[in-house]
Amino acid sequence: MIFFTIGMITTEKLYEHYQKNSTISTDTRNITPGCIFFALKGDHFNANEFAAQAIEKGAAFAVIDEEKYAQSDRFLLVEDVLGCLQDLARHHRKQLGIPVIGLTGSNGKTTSKELINAVLSERYKTFATFGNLNNHIGVPLSILSITDDVQIAVIEMGANHQKEIELLSAIAQPTHGIITNVGMAHLDGFGGFEGVKKGKAELYAYLKQTNGYTFINRDNPHLLEMCMTAGLNKLIYYGTENGNAIKGELKSSDPFIEVSWTNHEVSSSVKTNLTGSYNFENILAAICIGDFFDMAPEEINIGLSNYQPKNNRSQLNKTEKNTVICDFYNANPSSMSAALKNLSVISADKKTAILGDMFELGPESPNQHELIAKQASESGLDQIIFIGKDFYAFKGNFKGIFFETPAEADRYLQENLIHDHLVLLKGSRGMKLENLLKHL
Template sequence: MVTTEQLYEIYKKQPIICTDTRAITTGCLFFALKGENFDANTFAAQALADGAAFAIVDNPKIAKSDRYLLVDDVLTALQNLAKHHRKQLNIPVIGLTGSNGKTTTKELIRAVLAEQFKTFATKGNLNNHIGVPLSILSMQSDVEIAVIEMGANHQKEIELLCEIAQPTHGLITNVGMAHLDGFGGFEGVKKGKAELFAYLKTNHGFAFINRNNPYLLEMSSKADLNKVIYYGTEKENTISGKLKHSDPLIEFEWANQSTTYEAKANLTGTYNFENILAAICIGDFFKISAEKINNGLANYFPTNNRSQLTKTENNTVICDFYNANPSSMAAALNNLKALNSTHKTVIIGDMFELGPEAAEQHLLVAQLAQQNQIDQVIFIGKNFYEFKDQFNGDFFATPEAAKEYLINNPIKNSLVLLKGSRGMALEQLLPLI
C-alpha cells in the first residue's frame, strides 16, 4: 500500500490531479473514484494509456504494474493527500459556507483580495468532499491567500471539509431553508453550518459575522468564539454599510472605524448587499486599502447565472437560475417587487432537496409570487404544478412544456426573473425570453 507521504512525493513531481478519464492530461495522477453507478478502477488502464503518469486504485486486481498505486480507499487517499498538502501551505485560508450566496460572496472576496495578494479561490462549485480536496491540491506554492467554498447537504460534512481545508478564518453567509431533507430540517441546517464555527473555536481561527443576522449571532454565541469581526448596517461594527440604491444595480456607502466611502457593484438584488459587506470586511481585515477594495468590487462582473442582469433582444432578465431554495426564492421575489419596471414577469422552477417540507415550501413561494403583484407568473415543475388550480398564472409540469408556451406566447418589454433549482435546467429557456 502507498502511504500519504509516498503519494505526496509523487504528487510534487506530478501535481495535476484528474478524476475523469475524459479530461486526462499528460503526466497527471488519475484517482479512480467510485460513484453510485461506476467504479473508476475499471477505467485506470485507459487513463494510463491516455497519458496519466500514475493511477491511484483500491482494487488489488487492477494494480498490474508500478504505474498503479494501490491504496485502501481512493477517496480517503485523495482527501488525506489534500490535508497533507494544505499543511505545507503557511497561508491564511478563508473557509466559506452558507445556505445562500456562497459562490457570489466567494467571488467578491476573491476580487477584493486579488487587488493585493496572489489569491486562490474555489473554481466553479467544487465545494464538496471531492471538490474541496481537488481545490486544495490545485493550489501552487506562490499562493498568498485562499478562499475555499464549502457546500453541504447533511451534518458532519462541513466538519470533514474543515479538516481537509484547515481554515484559519471563516464566514457563514447565512442559514436558510436549503437541503432540508439531508439536514433534517432548519435546526439541522444551523447545526451543520455551525461546524465551521466549532472548527475555528478549536483552532483559534477568526470568524467574520453579519451582526444583522440573529441566527449567526446565536450560532457564534453557542460556539463561544473569541476571535470575531463583525459587519452589518450599524456603526458599532468593524465594517458598516448603507444600501443607497439597487434598481437595478447596487450603490452603497460603507465605513470603517474612521472614514465613509461611496461604492458601486455590478450586482442586482438587495440580498447581495450583505455579501458585498462581507467581502469589504475581509479586505479591510487583511489591510487592503479602501481604494483597492472599491476597485475590486467595481471590476467584478457576475458570469455564473447568480444575480446576473442580462439584456436580451426583448427583455431584461435577472438570471438567477443556478440554484434555488425557499430562502433564496423569497429574497429574489421580494427584490423584484422593489424594482421599477412597467411590466414584470416571474419564471420559477421547482426547488429540490426539501424532503417532507417540499409541498409546504412550494405553496409558500407560490403565495408570495401572487402577493407581490407581478404581471405574469410562470410556474415550472411537478411540485408547483400541484397548485395549478389554486393560483393565477401559467403552470407547466416540465421545462419542455414551458418552452412550447414561450415560443407561442413570447414575452416582450418586461423585467423577467428566471430562477429555479439546478436540476430544472432553466437556462434552456433564456434564448426564448
C-alpha cells in the same frame, strides 16, 4: 487476474509523486500529460476500470484501490481512493503556511467567494474554489490546486447533511471562516431548519477548536446565536449598525447595487455590477475581509466594481426582447423569496416571474412551494409562470400559469412570446431553466 503485484503506498510517498506531478484528474476525459489519476468510485461506476486508459492517455500515475487493475509500478495502490485523495489534500494543506478562508452558508456562497476573491486579488496572489467544487471531492481537489506562490486561499464548502462541514473543515483547515447565512435549503438532508443551523455551525466549532478568526454579519440573529453557542472569541463584525468593523448602507439596488461603507476611519462608496439587494450582505462580507487583511478602501472598491457576476447567479442580461435576471443556477425558499422581493424593487414597466420547483425540501416541500406561490401571486407582477409538479399542485389556488414540466413551459413560451418585460428566471438546478432563455 492480477497483472502486477504492488504494495500499499503511504500518503507521504504519494505526496512526493504529487510534488513532481501536481495536476490531479478524476476523469479520463480530462487527462493531461504527467497528471495523477485518482480512480474514484460512484454508485454507478468504478474508475479502477479506467486506470489503464488514464496511463495510456499520459497520466504519470493512477491511484487505485483494487489490485487486480495494476499493470505496472505506475499504478499506486491505496486502501480507498477517495480517502487517499482527502488525506493527500490534508497533508498538502499542512505544508501551506497561508491564511485559508473557509466559507459556507445556505445562500450566496459562490457569489461571496467570488467577491472576496475579487477584492483580495487586488493586493494578494489568491486562490479561490473553481466553480462550485465545494463537496467531499471538490474541496480536496481545490486544496491540491493551491500552489506555493499563493498568499491567501478562499475555499467554499457546501453541505446537504450534518457532519459534512466538519469533514471539509478538517481537510481545508481554515484559519478564518464565514457563514454567509442560514436558510431553508437542503431541509431533507439536514432534517429541518434547526438541522441546517447545526450543520453549518460545524465551521464555527472548527474555528473555536483551532482559535481561528470568524467574520460575522451582526444583523443576522441566527448567526449571532450560533457563534454564541460555539463560544467563539475572535469575531470580526460587519453590518448596518455602529460598532462593527465595517458598517454599510445599501444606497441603491435598481437595478445594480450601490453601497456606502465605513471602517471607523474612512467613509467610502462603491457601485457594483450585481443585482439583487440580497447581495448587499455578501458585498459587506467581502469589504470586511479585505479591510481585515489591511487593504485600502480604494483597492477594495476596485475589486468590487470590476467584478462581473457569472454562472447564472444574479446576472442581469439584456436580450433582444427583454431584460432577464438570470438566477437559475439553484433555488431554495430563502433565495426564491429574496429574488421575488428584489424583482419588486427594480423599476420596469412590465414584470414576469418564471419560477421552477425547489428541490431537496423533504416533508416541508408542499408548504414551502405554497408560500412562494402565495408571495409571487401577491407581488403585483404582470405575469407569473410556475413550472414543476410541486408548484403545479397549487394550480387554481393562486394567480399564475402552471406547467408540470419545463417542456410544456417551453412550448408555451415559444407560442406566447414575452416582449419588453423584466423577467426573473429562477428554479433549482435540476429544472434546467436555462433552456427557456432562448425564448426570452
